[in-house]
Amino acid sequence: MGLFMHKQFWRLGFSLLMAFWLGLGALVSPAAALTTEQKLVSEVWRIVNRTYLDETFNHQNWAAVRQKTLSASFDNNQAAYQAIQKMLKSLDDPFTRFLDPEQYRSLQVNTSGELTGVGLQIALNSQTGKLEVITPIAGSPADKAGIRPRDRIVKIEGIATQNLTLDEAAARMRGPIGSFVTLLIERDGEGEREVRVTRDRIALNPVVAELRSSPDNQPVGYIRLNQFSANAAMELAHAITNLEKKGAAGYILDLRNNPGGLLQAGVEIARFWLDSGTIVYTVNRQGIEGSFEAFGPALTQDPLVVLVNQGTASASEILAGALQDNGRAQLVGETTFGKGLIQSLFELSDGSGLAVTIAKYETPKHRDINKLGIKPDKVIAQEAITREQIATNADQQYQAAMELLTGKSAG
Missing domain, CATH: 3.30.750.44 (Transcription Regulator spoIIAA)
Structure with missing residues (x-):
């Protein structure tokens, strides 16, 4: 028997709570x-x-x-x-x-929906100190060049990244549309290779949604969320509403290679699926726990399976953890990235900015996932597939999610 048999009624809950602050720092005296x-x-x-x-x-x-x-x-x-x-x-x-x-303005543009460059989400691996790819943005020059999650960027235009900050590395990869940047990429089992990427305008369309048919001809809403940008919650709400009108009887939410973004967007999107319950706990240096709650009803009662992998990070992990711990969804795929720290963004008096780690987060069951990630309910390893093969018969994780959702073999 598939999950379609277990429905409850949900509708939209919306939050105005902010978890990513923009503010002026204190001035010194005298x-x-x-x-x-x-x-x-x-x-x-x-x-x-x-x-x-x-x-x-x-x-x-x-x-x-x-x-x-x-x-x-x-x-x-x-x-x-x-x-x-x-x-x-x-x-x-x-x-x-x-x-x-300049870097502060670029970060604001990035979270608002558009930027120019190669289209890589990057992070410094806190254990190795290496510059690591979280994920290439869908359809970006980096994506088309075959750069994958967990690839290490060893050099940018011949400059060793071990000598660069995260923002300096990002700035070196940005540039005019049509210009080139050469990256030295290191990949497990393959050594190092040089990749020449053409910069372009990167459109950060956060949501892809369409109605699919399951093996037993049940209508399934497939939603891929690429990033938690400022417009992600609104776009995802529209997607769910439209799929409900078309008769979706269940959903697959694809968070693979979603590097996160605004925590506020992750909390709001969790509320679309949850009728009640805690979404995430935040813990600051005093040990004080704050929490974000779902106050429902949610947008849909239909069963849900969430796809995750090593590129699922930060706000994506908050959403996945909230849905898993509340029993709202089953997770399919691979253990997630493991970024459980929250940064606050401050605007300084001269127009520069400061990102500060101000808290860590825990899932509703008080799991600290930093450096550990979230293990899915059903672990499915997957060979590399092309962008065009995502959510097709070649996508083993997608097929496993469909089978779990409907209780029938997708073979």
Whole structure:
């Protein structure tokens, strides 16, 4: 008997709660005692001092770090930026980072829906220190060039990435449409190879949705969510509503190679599926737990299977964990990426930005998934497939999800 036999009624719940803040940092005092550049350094120090998750600041005297940094003289903003980066590097947290005004604007564009470059979502692996691909964006130049999740980027235009911050690496891959960038890629079992990628405009269309037929001719809504951008929740709500009108009797939600994005979007999307229950717990350095709840009813009562893999990260893992722990969905695929830290984004007084790890999250059953990931209910390994083969007969994970949803063989 398939999951179609177990229906409950759900409708939309919407949240205005924010988990990704944009705000000004505190100004230093007395103002007259510090230069403009020193004020910026002190502004960054105070935000970290007030909000950073690790109250030991990587087992160092954070006040002494401030005193040492401010003892130097800064001739210009660039000198201050370098001092700030050095100060933050002492925290040994790749996610707590300074963004110059151009990088800060680029990050805002990225989460709003469009950017120019090669189309890679990247992260620094906290265990190896290597620059790692979370996923190429669907249809992007990097995707077409065959770059895959978990590939390591060793060099960008001959520059070793071990000497670059995450944002410096991203900036080197961006550039004018039609220009080229050469990447040295390392892959498990294949060694290193050079890839030349043509930059282009990257459209971040977060949702792909269509009505499919199961092996027993049941109408199934297939939804692929590529990123938790600012418009993702609205687009996904429209997709579910339209598929409900077309008679969908169950859903497959594809979160494979979704690198995450805005936590707020992940919480809102969880509410589309959940009638009640906790979505995620957040824990700051005081150990205080906040939580986001579903207050339903949800958009649909229909059964749900969620597809995940190693490229499923961050906000995607929050959504997958919420649906799994609440018994709303079964997960199919491979263990997820394992990013369980939450960053807050602050706008600084000169137009630059600061991303700070301010909390970690736990699933509704209090699982800490950082560096561990979420194990699916049904583990299905998969050979590499092309973009065109996703959600087809060549897609073993998709076929397993369809079989689980309907209780019938998809063979």
